[in-house]
Amino acid sequence: MTESKIIYTHTDEAPALATYSFLPIIEAFAGAAGIDVETRDISLAGRVVSQFPEFVAEDRRIPDHLAELGELATTPEANIIKLPNISASMPQLKATIAELQAKGYDLPDYPDEPSTPEEEDIKARYDRVKGSAVNPVLREGNSDRRAPRAVKEYAKVNPHSMGAWSSDSKTTVATMGEHDFRSNERSVTMGAADELRIEHVAADGTVTVLKQSVPVQEGEVVDGTFMSSDALDRFLAEQVDAARDAGVLFSLHMKATMMKVSDPIIFGHGVVTYFAPIFEKYGDVLEAAGADPANGWNQVLTVIDGLDDDTKAAIHADIDAVYANGPDLAMVDSDRGITNLHVPSDVIIDASMPAMIRNGGQMWDKNGDTRDTLAVIPDSSYAGVYQAVIDDCKANGAYDPTTMGTVPNVGLMAQKAEEYGSHDKTFEIADAGTVRVVNQAGDTVLDFEVDAGDIWRMCNVRDLPIQDWVKLAVTRARATGAPAVFWLDEQRAHDAELIRKVARYLEDHDTEGLEIHVMAPAEATKFSVDRIRQGLDTISVTGNVLRDYNTDLFPILELGTSAKMLSVVPLMNGGGLFETGAGGSAPKHVQQFEKENYLRWDSLGEFLALAVSLEHLGEVTDNPKAKVLADALDAATGKLLQENKSPARRLGSIDNRGSHAYLAKYWAEALAAQTDDAELAAAFAPVAAQFAEHESQINDELIGAQGHPNDLGGYFMPEPDLAAAAMRPSPTLNGIIASI
Numbered sequence: 168m169t170e171s172k173i174i175y176t177h178t179d180e181a182p183a184l185a186t187y188s189f190l191p192i193i194e195a196f197a198g199a200a201g202i203d204v205e206t207r208d209i210s211l212a213g214r215v216v217s218q219f220p221e222f223v224a225e226d227r228r229i230p231d232h233l234a235e236l237g238e239l240a241t242t243p244e245a246n247i248i249k250l251p252n253i254s255a256s257m258p259q260l261k262a263t264i265a266e267l268q269a270k271g272y273d274l275p276d277y278p279d280e281p282s283t284p285e286e287e288d289i290k291a292r293y294d295r296v297k298g299s300a301v302n303p304v305l306r307e308g309n310s311d312r313r314a315p316r317a318v319k320e321y322a323k324v325n326p327h328s329m330g331a332w333s334s335d336s337k338t339t340v341a342t343m344g345e346h347d348f349r350s351n352e353r354s355v356t357m358g359a360a361d362e363l364r365i366e367h368v369a370a371d372g373t374v375t376v377l378k379q380s381v382p383v384q385e386g387e388v389v390d391g392t393f394m395s396s397d398a399l400d401r402f403l404a405e406q407v408d409a410a411r412d413a414g415v416l417f418s419l420h421m422k423a424t425m426m427k428v429s430d431p432i433i434f435g436h437g438v439v440t441y442f443a444p445i446f447e448k449y450g451d452v453l454e455a456a457g458a459d460p461a462n463g464w465n466q467v468l469t470v471i472d473g474l475d476d477d478t479k480a481a482i483h484a485d486i487d488a489v490y491a492n493g494p495d496l497a498m499v500d501s502d503r504g505i506t507n508l509h510v511p512s513d514v515i516i517d518a519s520m521p522a523m524i525r526n527g528g529q530m531w532d533k534n535g536d537t538r539d540t541l542a543v544i545p546d547s548s549y550a551g552v553y554q555a556v557i558d559d560c561k562a563n564g565a566y567d568p569t570t571m572g573t574v575p576n577v578g579l580m581a582q583k584a585e586e587y588g589s590h591d592k593t594f595e596i597a598d599a600g601t602v603r604v605v606n607q608a609g610d611t612v613l614d615f616e617v618d619a620g621d622i623w624r625m626c627n628v629r630d631l632p633i634q635d636w637v638k639l640a641v642t643r644a645r646a647t648g649a650p651a652v653f654w655l656d657e658q659r660a661h662d663a664e665l666i667r668k669v670a671r672y673l674e675d676h677d678t679e680g681l682e683i684h685v686m687a688p689a690e691a692t693k694f695s696v697d698r699i700r701q702g703l704d705t706i707s708v709t710g711n712v713l714r715d716y717n718t719d720l721f722p723i724l725e726l727g728t729s730a731k732m733l734s735v736v737p738l739m740n741g742g743g744l745f746e747t748g749a750g751g752s753a754p755k756h757v758q759q760f761e762k763e764n765y766l767r768w769d770s771l772g773e774f775l776a777l778a779v780s781l782e783h784l785g786e787v788t789d790n791p792k793a794k795v796l797a798d799a800l801d802a803a804t805g806k807l808l809q810e811n812k813s814p815a816r817r818l819g820s821i822d823n824r825g826s827h828a829y830l831a832k833y834w835a836e837a838l839a840a841q842t843d844d845a846e847l848a849a850a851f852a853p854v855a856a857q858f859a860e861h862e863s864q865i866n867d868e869l870i871g872a873q874g875h876p877n878d879l880g881g882y883f884m885p886e887p888d889l890a891a892a893a894m895r896p897s898p899t900l901n902g903i904i905a906s907i
């Protein structure tokens with residue numbers, strides 16, 4: 168018998184807090200079926216510590232759990248439950264380092280400007296932890312994200328609130344459309360395995376190797392492209408003027424976390440353009456003092472704070488003038504004066520654009536009022552998707568969650584597909600010249616005329632992941648009967664290569680009776696939202712970035728949040744990676760928990776993932792009890808929804824902890840009631856009885872704990888004892904769990 172083992176990941180922020188409450192329940196229930204649940208620490212803090220063993224006292228070292236799981240993900244035994252984790256921006260990484268140092272971890276500072284080989288090494292280690300460093304390693308398969316039927320039905324009966332859309336809304340999307348990644352893209356499919364080299368050739372002929380070796384496989388699609396720095400600046404300046412003239416908010420939507428090299432640079436251009444008078448007048452002073460707009464306006468403000476009083480006062484007067492003369496900025500937190508440009512990881516496009524659309528196309532201004540917005544998305548590859556949704560809402564009003572259809576996604580991401588693999592192949596160009604991609608034979612495969620400051624990048628996608636993606640699309644289309652639309656634009660170089668492959672690999676499958684289309688993203692959006700309004704479902708089959716966008720966009724409109732999605736990654740070598748929802752780690756929830764001991768995080772994603780993980784375990788190991796646990800958990804999750812025991816949003820109601828207590832109650836009841844496994848039924852009958860007897864006492868203890876500030880002894884690495892105590896405040900519940 169194969170070992171029955173599930174790996175549960177310890178991550179960050181709200182899901183990490185939820186884990187302190189939910190994991191003991193999982194361990195107890197799984198233990199009754201002979202299933203081991205092990206944890207691995209892939210939190211941002213844990214990953215930082217793991218990079219510096221020689222700096223850290225032996226008893227506080229953390230092994231490189233991510234590398235271990237990355238290897239596990241390539242084996243058939245893998246059964247990993249992956250909770251959302253922080254893809255750290257630079258300000259988050261530095262805050263983590265500072266917190267760990269204060270806790271006595273003797274870590275080096277982040278060297279912004281390394282001047283010795285040792286500092287280069289330290290910086291390289293920190294940079295490995297930065298940005299989207301976890302997901303691409305674990306996602307050794309393509310993604311299948313959908314709203315389970317029970318969740319969709321629940322949302323139809325209990326719709327979330329939707330802001331009204333007016334036909335004269337001034338909200339719109341601005342995108343470059345030329346000189347950007349989409350329009351400069353060139354793509355080639357490799358006829359044979361090779362090794363590519365990326366070089367920059369300056370105007371005087373000097374050759375600089377940007378990347379010595381990019382091994383590529385036969386059939387791999389290789390793209391190169393760049394965004395023109397000058398065109399970007401012109402575009403951004405025009406949008407600042409346009410927003411001011413239209414009297415709408417200016418807001419920039421990037422993915423500075425996942426696209427950790429390119430997007431902070433673009434974000435920095437946004438900061439410099441909006442605050443242009445400041446950088447024109449004080450740019451040298453600020454640069455000398457260490458300002459880096461790519462890390463957000465807040466970082467620049469911190470640097471200004473360290474200047475002498477006179478300079479500081481002068482700059483602040485000029486900043487006031489910028490605010491007075493410029494368009495109002497969309498705000499992240501108007502009470503605290505945090506704008507959309509303050510921190511690059513505060514506004515992340517996949518969640519921020521749908522939240523705006525759900526809100527009638529409006530964002531918050533500095534007074535805490537909602538206003539129409541100019542949403543600036545520089546690259547035009549996918550911006551048209553949001554414009555198409557906005558056009559549809561202007562024409563037809565907000566969507567109706569009680570009737571709307573669903574748009575699940577089959578996303579290409581295996582083996583660092585497309586943009587996921589681009590980070591070590593993205594460069595801010597130093598001098599005008601040519602970037603060329605050269606093969607082993609010395610032939611130039613792709614070349615580009617670039618200027619200083621341009622952002623050049625290469626993306627790759629291998630052939631086997633594409634085959635697997637096409638197969639998954641056909642499987643989902645067959646399973647649901649819904650049309651499957653490949654969101655590919657024949658006008659775009661990369662997509663044109665993919666369209667050829669899709670046509671070829673569809674031939675390998677029985678597609679008789681299936682409706683399969685290829686449409687450019689804006690057209691596919693229109694097709695899907697037209698059907699949504701008719702209550703019809705449409706599978707979106709997309710590349711990596713659209714996978715990310717669509718799996719927040721549609722769930723946020725359909726279900727109110729993407730946390731309620733079933734997110735499965737069937738690993739290409741047979742294992743399973745079960746993600747918990749499609750959203751992130753909800754930092755705002757932690758703020759509320761710290762302030763008033765109330766955690767509004769909904770663990771539905773964890774419940775759904777655990778059920779499919781148990782089901783997978785039951786199938787691949789010889790453990791029928793796992794299947795019984797899975798079925799009972801599904802029944803419990805359904806009942807939890809029906810009985811409205813998900814976390815509410817307000818103090819004094821059931822929060823995350825209370826929802827776990829009810830899940831455990833319903834799970835025990837379902838196990839006691841089932842007849843497939845008498846042993847489990849007998850084991851859980853007394854547990855169910857205890858829950859029934861003590862329900863109100865558990866509620867009193869959990870709700871009674873709320874309402875005061877909570878000190879967890881750390882943000883990125885809370886003290887485990889404090890976090891466990893805060894998340895398990897009901898002795899009665901803890902006693903029942905311990906009795907299993």
Ligand SMILES: NC(=O)C1=CN([C@@H]2O[C@H](COP(=O)(O)OP(=O)(O)OC[C@H]3O[C@@H](n4cnc5c(N)ncnc54)[C@H](OP(=O)(O)O)[C@@H]3O)[C@@H](O)[C@H]2O)C=CC1
Nearest residue numbers: 251252253254424515518728730750751752753755768769
């Ligand atoms: N798979 C992964 O590892 C992912 C990680 N991330 C990371 O997550 C962090 C935060 O990203 P952000 O863009 O703010 O997106 P999030 O999805 O974390 O949060 C946005 C909002 O969505 C709602 N939400 C998200 N999850 C839940 C949940 N389980 N229950 C209830 N509401 C939920 C909350 O709304 P409200 O405040 O109204 O309650 C929340 O404020 C970043 O560090 C990012 O890198 C992001 C996406 C995926």
Ligand SMILES: O=C(O)CCC(=O)C(=O)O
Nearest residue numbers: 254299302424425715749
């Ligand atoms: O990896 C990341 O940074 C974010 C991933 C994400 O948002 C997603 O997979 O939906």
Ligand SMILES: [Mg+2]
Nearest residue numbers: 517715719749
């Ligand atoms: Mg996402």
